[in-house]
Amino acid sequence: MVTGSVVLDLVGRIGAVHTGDTVTVPIEPHDSEESGRIIREWCTRTGNELLEFTGWSATVRRGIRGDPLAGLSADHLPGTRLWMYTNFDCNLACDYCCVRSSPQADRRALGIDRVRQLAAEAVEAGVSELILTGGEPFLLPDLDELVAACTDRLPTTLLTNGMLFNGNRLERLRRMNRDRLTLQISVDSATPEGHDAHRGARSWQRAVAGIRIAHEEGFRVKVAATLPAEQIHELGPFHDFLDSIGIERDDQVIRALAHRGNAEAGIELTVESLIPEVTITADGVYWHPVAADHEDQLVTSQIFPLADAIDEIRRRFIEHRVRANAAAEWFPCA
CATH class of the missing domain: 3.30.110 (Translation Initiation Factor IF3)
Structure with missing residues (x-):
């Protein structure tokens, strides 16, 4: 050993x-x-x-x-979920995108071969869920193959802005496994104004239409909203809106704006302050998906073997927790 x-x-x-x-x-x-x-x-x-x-x-x-891992719920343990950035280019240029995606961004695609290998190794490493994100994954011509490589192995969540469910892309969506795939669509407000101010004109309308299409096609849909921290506790009307379009409360994900990527403000997130979620991009292994384009959270450029990358993140996380526990003992508050 x-x-x-x-x-x-x-x-x-x-x-x-x-x-x-x-x-x-x-x-x-x-x-x-x-x-x-x-x-x-x-x-x-x-x-x-x-x-x-x-x-x-x-x-x-x-x-x-x-x-040092005592007190963490099972789904918070590092390595329980594996994130994969399928690409970084996007049809939108959101002004707070944590990884600076846009139509001008380089694709930096992970690719079908690596996705297949990651999905296979994830099972052996004890991962219980795969999460695909971008960029906008529906820009990829082989997205249905990428998704199948994942759903063949584990339950999978696919993040999207929900705006591209038409033509060939709708056909790709229809080829995806409804029993093993959840779609997570971004909607930031109950009305167009708040959402469109950050994501672009008519993006709210098209995202809501995408939710309806996904439901009609038989998919489970989650909605994720990115909001300034001060608005997190004023969500009654927003929850009511999501209820009205068929999003279960457990599938309503609200997260605070992070000061990363394009965002000019937001909460500060560091390796020390984040419970890690193992994240893979074409460039390597990162501590958390919110910082998968930032050198300070790059763990290693070696993606394989995946188990080694997960072990390294767990090791570093344990060290952080041990130091925090030790500091609490040395400087007690009561």
Whole structure:
């Protein structure tokens, strides 16, 4: 076992037992000195107790504070969902697009071969859902093949602005698996004014029409809205509107505007402040989809093997959580 995997192994085993129970993890002899240092530091910071360390194994008792991933819901654990940016070009040029997509943006397509390999490796890595986004994926002539590569393996969500459901693109939509695919369409307001101000004239009307087409074709539809943080708590009329067009409450996704990409304002999101969602682009592996065009959240340019990329994100996330837990202990608030 390589040193970088020791803490991941401990977290997995400690998380499966009760306080006071013990677990034992194997250690490679050639790596024992560094593994010992990491395990002792991890136990000190997380409140677990190192009972025995040999050149071959370490035995740890779970403490009251448990492991650094405690408290996260199952769908928030890094690696549960895998995001893929199919492309970066778009038919819109939204003024707050987090990855600067537009008609002028380079496509930077992920491509069918990589999507197939990612979908296959995702199953082996324990991923439970695939999410395809862009750019605008419906600009791709082989989108139905990309989607099929994903839905053949796992339940999949496809993000779109919903404006291109006509002609050949509508035929591609009709070839997609309704039982395994959810469409997520962007709508930012209950009336055209708020939406069109950021996304372009008549974009609200066409997005709402796209929702109706998707429903008529038998797809489950989610709606995602991007709003300034101060508007997040004033959503009654917006929810009522979404109810009226057949969007279930659990399928109404409201997110705050992030200060990323084209946005001139919004909440600041950093690696330290974000629970990671493993995100793949043609350029590499990123911490989170909201920053998949920003160097500060590039984890590695090596996409494969996917399991290694997921392990690296988990490792870094655990380190952040351990440091946060340690800081809370050193500087208690009460």
